[in-house]
Amino acid sequence: MRILLIDDDEDLRNLLSRYIRGQWPDAEIEAYDPLERDVPGATFPIGSYDVVVLDYMLGRGDGLEWLKILKQRQDCPKILFLTGAGNEIIAVRAMKAGADDYQRKQELTREKLLTSIRDLTASTVERTVSPELAARMEGHSLGAKLRIPGIKVLHLIGEGGTARVYLASREDDDEPLVVKILRHEIVMNKKALERFMEEYAMVERIQSRHVARIVSHGNYQNNVYLVMEFFEGGDLSKRLGGKPVPPPEAVKFFRELMFALGDIHEKGILHRDLKPQNLMFRRDGSLAIVDFGIAKNIAAADRTGAGEVLGTPRYMSPEQVQGRALDLRTDIYSAGVLLYQMLTGKHLFDGETAMEVAMHHLNTEPPLLPEHLEQYQRLMEKLVEKDREARFRNADEVIGFLSRKFEAVAPALVDKTQNLREASPR
């Protein structure tokens, strides 16, 4: 395998070379320093490489321009484009200019780099592909075929149990978007399909800045899709990275989550599956809830929810574990579990199996917060009370508690009040 690394940073070139050689010791790697050399010209043997890794800021050149020039050549190999984190518009432009994959440079790990290169060189390097790679290749190919009016589907960025997720852009202005395409096995499952369509209908109804904005939805040649806003700040899981968040920041995120819950509960909707992967951050730091796949109308949950156990065991309320009828206090409990994780960097309950974790929610007293977090203990207790009658009744109660107990949240509350005042007719 031959790889051309174009990056103006010597340390990055060294690091990426090391990662690649660790996996493919025979790989031939040429480190190309754009501070020393111009864009590879017509005589440069670009076709002799299997992959080009190209940075978007080249010191004295623009990576996007280099990409366009290289892609004009018939013999141009696959290009992995490195973009800045939190600036997805660069990724959109790179993919539109012909990049075959992209990675956010700041978040580029050994695993991500190798996965990208493995995907890009699958036909030349590996005779048989792993099931995971085959699934990703199928996903890439599906995305390339999908046609949505006004939207360009660019690149597979994630795969979940129910849907594949693609980076896309609005054709008019390159605004980054996300397209979720439901898996065929889900489309064939009437109940699961109904859930997906319900998700769209519910999220559209909410219209809150704390909930992901839906752009469109539809069905193209039996591919059911949903187009929504792209979150450049990633999800809470990424922010946590297995570590605690500084307490003021944790309380800030938690407060945002309470505003979000307030908004969705007001519309009569329970989320029922709060977890770090479902809390997304915009570039401005604001938080929004996504994935209403198992959310329910509160009235419907009261009527039909009993006996049905859905959700992620780590964040389930005791009543959810029991399959009892749910009300909005189930989301309050799950939010409490999230706050514990943000403050401590640990899960409220651990276990060998999902069932074991779920049973802890039912039977085990939550651990006390460490001493340095003592000021949050009462809040935590009121959030993760096993008896929902003793829990906070709704998000407003929690917000009130936060504003009374923690000075730091007061300005945000004032801001919100001020926004409401400014929005009201005088």
Add this chain to the structure above:
Amino acid sequence: MSADDYKVTVAKDLADLIPVFMKNRHKELDALRVALAAADFEQLRQLGHRMKGVGNSYGFAHVSTIGKYVEDGARSGDRTALQASINDYQDYLSKVQITYE
């Protein structure tokens, strides 16, 4: 900063890259000082941007954090903030403790 903030863990197979990495960080610190003295905000922005990109990749998250502050400070032309970030960088580079595993 707490003592833990100065501790960095790096993969063993990258150990031989670290001396060059650290040497480049010290050169970067000098370049930041020169750029600030010359009020060359474009150079500061580029240096901050590079720090942001390279720090996390090697496991030096604080280098990326300072890089972001430098980039932001350069964009807004805030000399005081830039000076504070450079001081912070100097302090960090003088105290950072690297463990290989």
